[in-house]
Amino acid sequence: MTNTMWGGRFLASPAAIMEEINASIDFDKRLWRHDILASKAHAAMLADRGIITKKEGEEIARGLDKIAAEIEAGTFSFTRALEDIHLNVESRLAELIGPAAGKLHTARSRNDQVATDLRLYVRDEIDAIDGLLAGLQLALAEKALLHAATVMPGFTHLQTAQPITFGHHLLAYAEMFGRDRGRFADARARLNESPLGAAALAGTSFAIDRDATAKALGFARASANSLDAVSDRDFALESLAAASIAATHLSRLAEEIVMWTSPQFGFVRLSDKYTTGSSIMPQKRNPDAAELVRGKTGRVAGSFLALLMVMKGLPLAYAKDMQEDKEPVFDALASLKLGLAAMTGMVGDLEPDARAMKKAAGRGHATATDLADWLVRETGLPFREAHHVTGRVVAVADSKKCDLAKLALEDLKSVDPRLTEDAFSVLDVSKSVKSRSSYGGTAPGNVRREAKKWIKRLKKAAGSR
Numbered sequence: 001m002t003n004t005m006w007g008g009r010f011l012a013s014p015a016a017i018m019e020e021i022n023a024s025i026d027f028d029k030r031l032w033r034h035d036i037l038a039s040k041a042h043a044a045m046l047a048d049r050g051i052i053t054k055k056e057g058e059e060i061a062r063g064l065d066k067i068a069a070e071i072e073a074g075t076f077s078f079t080r081a082l083e084d085i086h087l088n089v090e091s092r093l094a095e096l097i098g099p100a101a102g103k104l105h106t107a108r109s110r111n112d113q114v115a116t117d118l119r120l121y122v123r124d125e126i127d128a129i130d131g132l133l134a135g136l137q138l139a140l141a142e143k144a145l146l147h148a149a150t151v152m153p154g155f156t157h158l159q160t161a162q163p164i165t166f167g168h169h170l171l172a173y174a175e176m177f178g179r180d181r182g183r184f185a186d187a188r189a190r191l192n193e194s195p196l197g198a199a200a201l202a203g204t205s206f207a208i209d210r211d212a213t214a215k216a217l218g219f220a221r222a223s224a225n226s227l228d229a230v231s232d233r234d235f236a237l238e239s240l241a242a243a244s245i246a247a248t249h250l251s252r253l254a255e256e257i258v259m260w261t262s263p264q265f266g267f268v269r270l271s272d273k274y275t276t277g278s279s280i281m282p283q284k285r286n287p288d289a290a291e292l293v294r295g296k297t298g299r300v301a302g303s304f305l306a307l308l309m310v311m312k313g314l315p316l317a318y319a320k321d322m323q324e325d326k327e328p329v330f331d332a333l334a335s336l337k338l339g340l341a342a343m344t345g346m347v348g349d350l351e352p353d354a355r356a357m358k359k360a361a362g363r364g365h366a367t368a369t370d371l372a373d374w375l376v377r378e379t380g381l382p383f384r385e386a387h388h389v390t391g392r393v394v395a396v397a398d399s400k401k402c403d404l405a406k407l408a409l410e411d412l413k414s415v416d417p418r419l420t421e422d423a424f425s426v427l428d429v430s431k432s433v434k435s436r437s438s439y440g441g442t443a444p445g446n447v448r449r450e451a452k453k454w455i456k457r458l459k460k461a462a463g464s465r
Contacts, residue, residue, distance in 0.1 A: 019080060019081070022083060022320075023080040023083050023084070024083060024084045024085075024323050024326065025078050025079070025080055025082065025083060025084050025085060025088055026080070027326055027327050027330065028084050028085045028114075028326050029078055029085050029088070030121070030326075030330055031085050031114075031117040031118065031121055031326075032068075032071050032085055032089070033068070034116075034117040034118075034120035034121050034124075035085050035086060035089055035113070035117045036064045036067060036068050036089065037120065037217065038113065038116045038117055038120065038196060038213075038217060039060075039064055039089065039104060039113075040060075040061055040064050041196070041213045041216040041217050042104070042107075042108055042196060042197075042213055043056075043057050043060040043061060043064075043104055044057055044061070044212075044216065045208060045209050045212045045213045045216070046103070046104075046106060046107065046208070048209065048212065049206075049207055049208060049209055051106055051107065051206055051207070051208070052100075052103045052106065056100040056103055059097045059100045060093065060097065060100060060101065060103070060104050062097070063093045063096040063097040063101065064089070064093065066096055067089055067092050067093060067096070070092075076092065084110070084114075085117075086110050086113050086114065086117075087110075090104065090105065106206065107197065107199065107204040107206040107208045108196065108197065108199055108204075109198075109199045109200035109201075109230070111198070111199070111200050111201065111230040111317070111318045112195045112196055112197060112198040112199055112200075112226075112229060112230050113196070115195040115198075115229060115230050115232070116194060116195050116196040116217070118236065118325065118326065118329070119191055119192075119193075119194075119195065119219075119235060120217065121329075122191060122235060122236060122239050122329060122333070123188060123191055123192065123218075125239075125333045125337075126184050126187065126188045126191075126239060127188075128337060129184060129243075129246075129333065129336060129337060129340070130181055130184055130185070132337055132340035132341060132344070133177050133180055133181050133184075133246070133340060134181065134458055134461065134462065135340075135344050136177055136340055136343055136344045136347065137174045137177050137178060137181075137454060137458055138454070138455065138458045138459070138462075139344045139347040139348050140170045140171065140173055140174045140177075140347055140454075141170075141171065141174055141451045141454035141455045141458065142348075142451075142455060143167075143170055143347055143348070143350075144166075144167035144168070144170040144171045144174070144447060144450075144451040144454075145167065145447075145448060145451035145452065145455065146167070147165065147166040147167045147170070147352060147354075148165060148167040148168075148444045148445075148447035148448040148451060149165060149167070149430075149433075149444035149447075150165055150166040150167065150352055150354045150357060150358075151163055151164075151165060151166075151354075151357060151358045151361045151429050151430055151433055152164060152165065152166045152169065152267065152352075152357035152358070152360065152361055153357070153360045153361040153363070153364070153366055154169070154366075154442070159364070160360075160361075160363060160364030160365075160366050161366065162366055162367075162369055162370075162432065162436075163361040163362075163366050163367065163429040163430075163432045163433050163442075164361075164433060164436075164442040165433050165442050165444060165447055166352050166354075166357060167444070167447040167448075167451060168433075168441075168442040168446075168447050170347075171447060171450055171451060171454070173249065173252075173253050174454055176249045177246070177249060180242065180245060180246040180249060183241075183242035183245065183246075184239070184242045184246075186238075187235065187238040187239045187242050189220075190234070190235065190238065191235035191238075191239070192218075192219050192220045192221075193214070193219055193220060193221045193222060193223045194210065194213060194214035194217055194219040194221070194222045194223060195223050195229035195230060195232075196210065196213045196214070196217070196222075197210040197213060197222065198223060198226035198227075198229035198230050199226065199230075200230070200317075200318070201226060201227050201230050201231070201316075201317035201318065202226055202227070203226040210222035227316055227317050228316075230317050230318050231314070231316045231317040231318055231322075233307065233310075233311055233322060233325050236307060236325055236328075236329050237304070237307055237308060237311065239329070239333070240300070240303055240304035240307060240328065240329065240332050240333075241304055243300050243303075243304070243332050243333060243336045244297075244300050244301040244304045244332075246336060246340075247296065247297040247300040247301065247335070247336055247339060248297055248301070250293050250294075250297065250336075250339045250340065250343055251293065251294045251297040253343060254290040254291070254293040254294040254343065255290075255294055257270070257287055257290040257346060257350065258287050258290050258291060258294070261275075261285075261287045261290075265356075265360070266353055266356045267352060267353060267356055267357050267360070268350045268351060268352045268353065269350065269351050269353065270285075270287055270289075270290075270346060270349055270350050271349050271351075273345070273349055274287070274288075274289040274290070274342075274345060274346050274349055275287055275288065275289070276288045289342050289345075289346055290343075290346060292339075292342070293339040293342050293343055296335045296336075296338070296339050297339075299331060299332065299335050300332045300335050300336055302328075303328035303329070303331055303332035304328070304332065306324070306328045307324070307325055307328045307329070310322065310324045310325065358429060358430075361429045362403060362405070362429050363403065365394050365397060365403065365404050366429065366432070367404060367405070367426065367427045367428070367429060367432050368390050368391075368393075368394055368404065369390075370426040370427065370431075370432050370435070371390045371393065371404065371423060371426060371427065372386040372387050372389070372390040373386075373426070374422075374423055374426045375389060375390065375416075375418070375419070375423075378418075378420075378422070378423075379418045381418075389415060389416045389419075392415045392416075393407070393411075393412060393415050393416075393419075396411050396414070396415060397411075404427050405424065405427040405428065409421055409424075
């Protein structure tokens, strides 16, 4: 049996494998809400313009509402024979209201229809992701405020560098996720134009009102070029690029949680809510939630690359390759949302071991830079020379297998007589972090101030939603 939507041209049924490769209903049925919303806007516009009658417009709207109720209730029957969500909805509409259903497709094509549906879907997902990112930022800021003065080692090359505070470390991620929100906001702004009415690729000869449908669907404008409108998937690519960067940020934080919860670090502890045990080793507490967040990053980035490869060789306008846009978008954005929710829970759940962190911060000569700075301030040495002198002091400490603060004054003076008893005052890790009061620095006062700013800003924004 031929497909009734274009049976006038095709006289034979498709091969079974053709149906298998061609059908998208198994995944694009996720767009049903957006498809019905766009169809209702299109029908209302057709009626307003006198292209269909008011009565037909009302019948179509009632039929579409009935289909929405059926899908919500789980009683709607999706069929692969009708390929996609658009034809499944249109076929059921014909069963419900008769010939008037056939007028819904006037002045549009599945090309502009799917482009509109996917834009609506991605826009909704961006809004949901923005809320999740804001929630994660708030969790980070609130935890940072609690631990504005909790000292921990800062690392470069995963080697002990300088003492910082746990709060300062967490606020670094608040900044990163803030940039992610900015990227999604930018993507949303460019996405927010309506392809509806562009039809197959050339526009339509009917006197439609594209501004009306754009407004009805919450778009800022109608797309200016019909060819671009149906062939563009930049909005999906840009959203997946933003998702890939956000997922990478999640992965970096997840990796740190994995390290920090290990006995070798022992910096933080996660409760039973976000850990699992071992089937054979009863002592194990595995940070599986963090590992899974880290692992999903590959799926998100892979989805971006998959769609990029689909689009790279396509001439204008629409090609069936573009059916491959939906699964990467669906999977990547769902994975990102899941990762954001899990990470927000973990940040709220984790408890730092302040004693272990501070002890680790004092290892590895982390206050060596403070000693070099002291030499610059107190003796007027150029920093490069002070750096050299401090390096020799570090070598003495290494030879004695002790930290800088454990050296005797004679040890310091054996390197440089300008080093006095006062030099020991800068070797304490708590004093070190307190001294880093420059804008953006790790001083507890800075951290408290920035954490409070974030909390105030985020709560205000949440209240205005």
